[in-house]
Amino acid sequence: MSKNRVFPPLNGSNINRRLFLKHSALAAGGLALGNGLIFRPALAAEITTFKATHGPGLCNCPFFLVKERGLAKNVSLDFVTTPTNADIAALFGAGLVDVSVVPYTNFITLYARGAPIKIVAGSGVQGCVIVSQKGIDSAEKLRGKTLGTFQADTLEMLPYDYLKTAGMSFADVKVRYFGSSPELAQAFINGNVDAMCNIEPYATQALQACAGAVRLSDGVDIYGKNYSDCVLAVRTSVLADKRDAVKALIKGMMIAQQQEETDPAAAVKETVGKYFKTSYAATLDAAAKQPAMIDQRQNQNFILQRAQNLKDLRYIQEVPNADIFDWSLLNEVIQENSDLYASLKLKSV
Numbered sequence: 001m002s003k004n005r006v007f008p009p010l011n012g013s014n015i016n017r018r019l020f021l022k023h024s025a026l027a028a029g030g031l032a033l034g035n036g037l038i039f040r041p042a043l044a045a046e047i048t049t050f051k052a053t054h055g056p057g058l059c060n061c062p063f064f065l066v067k068e069r070g071l072a073k074n075v076s077l078d079f080v081t082t083p084t085n086a087d088i089a090a091l092f093g094a095g096l097v098d099v100s101v102v103p104y105t106n107f108i109t110l111y112a113r114g115a116p117i118k119i120v121a122g123s124g125v126q127g128c129v130i131v132s133q134k135g136i137d138s139a140e141k142l143r144g145k146t147l148g149t150f151q152a153d154t155l156e157m158l159p160y161d162y163l164k165t166a167g168m169s170f171a172d173v174k175v176r177y178f179g180s181s182p183e184l185a186q187a188f189i190n191g192n193v194d195a196m197c198n199i200e201p202y203a204t205q206a207l208q209a210c211a212g213a214v215r216l217s218d219g220v221d222i223y224g225k226n227y228s229d230c231v232l233a234v235r236t237s238v239l240a241d242k243r244d245a246v247k248a249l250i251k252g253m254m255i256a257q258q259q260e261e262t263d264p265a266a267a268v269k270e271t272v273g274k275y276f277k278t279s280y281a282a283t284l285d286a287a288a289k290q291p292a293m294i295d296q297r298q299n300q301n302f303i304l305q306r307a308q309n310l311k312d313l314r315y316i317q318e319v320p321n322a323d324i325f326d327w328s329l330l331n332e333v334i335q336e337n338s339d340l341y342a343s344l345k346l347k348s349v
Contacts, residue, residue, distance in 0.1 A: 048245035049076040051097040053088045056181045057199030058290040059124025059230035062256035063101045064271045072252030075245050084179035085150050098238045103154040104231050104303045105310060111324050112316040118239060118326040121232040121250050127290025128158045128219045128229055129203035132195035134212030139166035145194035146174045148184045152315045154229050155197045157306050162217050182277045201286035205278045228299040250333045254340055257292035261345050291346055297327055298348035
């Protein structure tokens with residue numbers, strides 16, 4: 001492991017009392033009719049509440065819209081507050097939450113430690129961005145400079161691969177790990193780091209705030225379009241016990257994707273401030289750079305390939321196989337909602 005990687009710390013008097021009592025006794029079972037029959041109303045559908053964690057980036061926007069707009073039928077999301085990015089993965093891995101939108105890299109490290117979890121769908125693609133201070137416009141000019149990022153995160157994988165394509169490594173820079181995306185963005189804006197790899201909308205925030213700041217890479221140049229960032233992951237016990245509810249969540253996220261694609265301004269307006277600690281303008285600008293893509297089956301091999309980086313950086317000992325995925329629920333949702341699926345702009349080919 002590179003020595004340059006630094007880890008962070010009612011009223012009714014005229015009512016016949018007798019009839020009132022009789023009808024009250026029937027209230028739990030239904031309504032008494034004049035012919036002696038009782039009408040029993042349908043019971044309300046049971047609501048499944050999932051405790052959940054999420055990250056700060058736009059890749060989580062479909063998750064946020066599911067909660068804010070009630071897009072998953074009979075499913076409620078109870079978001080657990082997580083002070084740092086690392087806490088998102090830690091709570092999920094410890095079994096304290098049921099579902100999470102999480103960077104695929106954090107998922108892999110949890111899986112490698114024996115956490116009983118599966119990737120069941122995607123959430124957002126792209127949006128990982130390396131931003132540098134004015135004048136640092138190449139990988140070579142990063143040599144000896146301080147790079148801010150996050151541990152075992154997709155935002156660590158991009159600079160790792162970016163430097164590698166330039167014949168460099170983390171040994172050539174000073175890697176400094178941060179706790180949250182807003183914290184890192186502020187450190188960059190204040191000039192406390194020379195470069196950072198951050199998620200949208202915080203990368204755009206920094207670029208707008210710092211005159212001359214450079215977008216060194218948005219990942220598309222390294223990985224191609226629609227590379228995976230965050231995925232929807234679920235504990236295996238939840239898959240076994242609440243399969244229909246998980247499917248409803250996946251469908252809800254597809255509806256959210258459709259809504260984002262149709263009216264991104266409304267999606268941003270509903271989530272900025274509460275979830276994204278950036279301005280409306282910066283968030284709207286960034287929204288197109290990190291779109292929702294719930295069907296990420298095509299990214300399976302890409303995710304597994306990045307696992308080798310995690311091994312090289314000593315986060316895991318063995319590279320996992322396709323057992324980390326369970327696409328069966330996603331497949332069923334697609335088959336059962338063909339019109340919805342057909343309406344989505346981004347999906348696996």
